[in-house]
Amino acid sequence: MAVSIMGAVFGLFVGLVVAGSVSSTKFEELFQPSWAADHHVHEGDVLKLKLDYYSGAGFASKSKYMFGKVTLQIKLVEGDSAGTVTAFYMSSDGPKHNEFDFEFLGNTTGEPYLVQTNVYVNGVGNREQRNSLWFDPTKDFHNYSIRWSPRQVLFLVDDTPIRVHTNLERRGISFPKDQPMGVYSSIWNADDWATQGGRVKTDWSHAPFIASYRGFEISACECPVNVAAAENARRCTDDGSRRYWSDEPTMSVLSVHQSHQLMWVRAKHLIYDYCTDTARFPVTPAECVHHRH
Template sequence: MSMASVFLVLSLAIVMVGSVSSSKFDELFQPSWALDHFTYEGETLQMKLDNYSGAGFSSKSKYMFGKVTIQIKLVEGDSAGTVTAFYMSSDGPNHNEFDFEFLGNTSGEPYLVQTNVYVNGVGNREQRLNLWFDPTKDFHSYSILWNQRQVVFLVDETPVRVHSNLEDKGVPFPKDQPMGVYSSIWNADDWATRGGLVKTDWAHAPFVASYTGFDIDACECPPTASPDDNARRCGSGEKRYWWDGPTLAELSLHQSHQLLWVRANHMVYDYCSDSARFPVTPVECLHHRH
């Protein structure tokens, strides 16, 4: 084996230490409520919402930094009033959270995706976009990439949102709380579709969301570990992970162009532009380049 090959093997070994990667639901996740609303067909999981209950699942572990991906096929037909969510969240009132929320629609209308970022318990950072495909016909991948420099929301590997670390501008950044990975489907007809004007039509129930391609490649945090232990394990102190590489400190030029395309053609709401809600522009909006 050449020295170059030895170096490559050692490098890969270093990158993989402490991280988790898998593709099977039951290795990574567990139902968290309404177990009778789950159906398993091979590698595909289906969760349903009816007028009795929604359903949800959660990861068995918590993580700090890495990439989480799930492939989802959203509710077909008239799904107005329903919300299917895929998100990461820490615990407690001062929690951090990264949200994908898929807002149902009446047949033929665009499916809206709302993203949000909570830092230290404070959210109100909503963005909404319509997708450039029908998300009910096939599975599409939805990912959250999280490192110490940025949080990136991706749809089929196309970035649709970036939340950059602007601590040097006095903006707090989520980097010290382990987060679980969650998904749920529930009735939100008080706000989800046209601000709550369109209510859920239970004649179309059950509403079914399908999942496959579960993947968590992230730094796992044992439940007994202290914050300092997690910082040492998952931060840049002891080990370097692939998501800490210099190429992932910011978007590539190609990704920047993709994000600009998404914003120009598919974004329908950005909290940074909502002067009625925010007469004073939020600080991060003044500095985010995207």
């Protein structure tokens, strides 16, 4: 898939974002280990997280953010990765937290990886979608991005949209736009559900399982911990005297090209969509009724 022109335009607008924004590509400037630091291995500009029988590993951003774009370049676990999950997500704190998830579900050798996305709003998730990919994510690094504006949440793979979650507050549906979020990634054992519904378990004879990272990028509005959430929300959106990229209409809706890309992904690579799971949801979730994608 061709890289959208919108990606270049996005970069221009990020460069114009003013006070309160942060943009960097170095792990140590943006992130720190959140658990199992002894399972982190740095090799030049590549960070490797290791999962073995004793522990997985994870890292977290040093700051929290509201609105912007976060990208990690990830090369997923090679070979038999059944039972493992490599996660990349944004999340706020507390029982009413908001969260945007990428979860890469391992599989047996020769089987395709599945990418599960999920959106939590006010502590409630259950909005899973699963996609296959149009490449082998274990052979090279690929860009995985979350783009968050007051109008939508967009999940992208190599700048190709795979999911959009639109602000439908006008329909009385809550949207995550008032809680600063941290950025996180981890690798862990989830063989009770991750591969074929938990039927295939982790084969520890293949450990350690390695997920590799590089190209850490956060272009977003940084939220000081001593500032109230409401004030951060005001700071990180347009107040009439300055413009943030996330307030630009061209950055908050899909371009025609992106819409076509998303339709292609849904037609060729969508494996599961909670919106059509009538067994779990006899009554169609409200946002599914109104979402165009």
